[in-house]
Amino acid sequence: MKVEVKLIATYREYLPPECKGKTMMEVEEGTTAVSLLTSLGVPIEESVVLVNGRSPQPNEPLTEGVTIASFSAIAGG
């Protein structure tokens, strides 16, 4: 199924430059946001992970058309 991946700010580097931080990806049923991001090299322990803008449950499988976003859990503005 197809999902959208958005990597924000410094996390753009985990996708090819021409993506500018955004891409559609084809994933297998049962894939979780964390496993997908990990496969891209995102350091999960220091990241915020969002699925359609909300924190996913642990082991929650992705569904068709969702947007997975991630950024460094540093801070502030």
Place this chain on the structure above:
Amino acid sequence: MNTLNGWYGRILRVNLTNQTYKVETIDPQTAKDYVGGRGWAIKYLMDGMDPAADALSPENMLIFATGPLTGSPAPTGNRYMVVTKSPLTGILSNSNSGGDFPTWMKRTGFDMFIFEGKAESPVYLWINNDEIEFRSADHVWGAQVPETTDTLLAETDKKAKVACIGPAGENLVKSAAIMNDKDRAAARSGVGAVMGSKNLKAVVCQGSHKIGMADSGNMRSLSREMHKTVGEASKTSVLRIYGTPYVPDVTNELGILPTRNFQTGRFEGVENINGHALNENFLIRPGACFKCPIVCNRITKVETPGYEGEGEGPEYESIGALGSACGVDNLAAITKANYYCNEYGMDTITVGMTIACAMEMYEAGIIPESDIGKPLKFGDADGMIEFVIKTALREGFGDKLAEGSYALAESYGHPEYSITAKKLEFPGYDPRGAKGMGLLYATSNIGASHMSGDLAYAEVFGTPEKLDPLTTENKAELIARFEDAFTLIDATGLCVFLSVRYVFDDDVMLWPTRMTELMNLTTGADYTPETLLQAGERVFNLERLFLLKAGVTKADDTLPKRILEEPLTVGPAAGHVVELDQMLPRFYEVRGWNEDGVPTPEKLAELGLS
């Protein structure tokens, strides 16, 4: 004579009416109990003025306050507070700034300056070690911030540092800021108008005093270690690489980016106004406040025809207020508007959000075009810029904008269009998608402010842990803790950007372990994390007493109708409002206040405030 460390225990009290001054000492217990900065300032404000006094009258006290860690070796030990009664809100102001000036202020040998009365004609203060001079400012009255700074440095000491107002402060614009080092701002609450009302154009500081330290050896080595750790980490961190402009993508994803006066939380133009757009188009390099290892400032230049300029910023809040809130996705225009705010000396948040409010009321047919002089719709970048300037000059419709969004909306019979709490415009987080922030906005002692207890660190940014922004459970306890912790940071003189990650314990939410170490090595005052956090609580409660005496009641601990009753319609927070009534009673309880939001006698006794 006090032999304090970290603090000098010397306060300069200036009588602008008579052009005289006094040097006062502070007793060590008071110094310790109120920590410094924001804490000392509210103590002196409560003891020295009637909170019901008019903010633009000579009776208002204008206080510049450093903390014991300002001018210390600690990384980011370089902040100061401007504390006074606000002419915009009628309550307290707690404006904070960095740059270089705070360290130079500490080098004068004073912890705090208190300005009282009103000068007969424009003056500036030249404070050079122990020489304090009142000088005429006639020749710079009317000048913008950069020219004022350069002129005054040339006639005092080119290595001194300047805090000053621009034309906006002189014109008593309610969003006027006090600028230092040209583009750092003590911005919110119209503190610049208070300075202008006193005919005080600038304060210039130079000196060679150094603070004593209780254990200078260990303080220096701990500080060195922190500088190294923070410096290393920041090389790859978002704050250095993108600055706060990385935030629009985050808040947009969460559906809380203020868009068109908080009509919605997702902005279709966000990719044109994010950190990538800034870096690609206008960033010269990151910049730093004095000796800061984080390096979050944005040194920028715009060459786009019609918007040429250079300076610092825009920061996230400015991108929100002058950009998405106004429906503007032209980053050159936003950056130029930001430069104007720095040059005229104004708070980008109140300025931008007030224009956004006017745009919505114009589109709704409430403000007639004849009042404005032309159409003013969302998305009008040049109109936004024009009215930023007119606000500063109180020209035409700018005279109404200069009063802030609440007065503007109320004058047209529709105060509900002003998205404010206690008349201070919301910053860049729509609380319908970050409900703890909603409770914060409703209970902060300066009105809607993210800096009063920024739970967005947890609800939005995942530090120290990611909280669900859409629930109300436990938010009362967390907001009270964050408020006390951020009050403490404002009292010490450290920057929030260091503090949230490096001076609190990760295991217990905002427990000030390392902060205690830094404070004790510097002051020798034997704080524990408990007594430090309690000092934050003490200051917060004393501020609440100021508000109550200024006329605030529990009816003011509220949010606009839109935020309480009109759900967001897109994004992850679609369908949500702020259920303030589910959080506020518990907040009063947690704080030890009665159900009218008044601190109980028991709580006051516990804090030594009886």
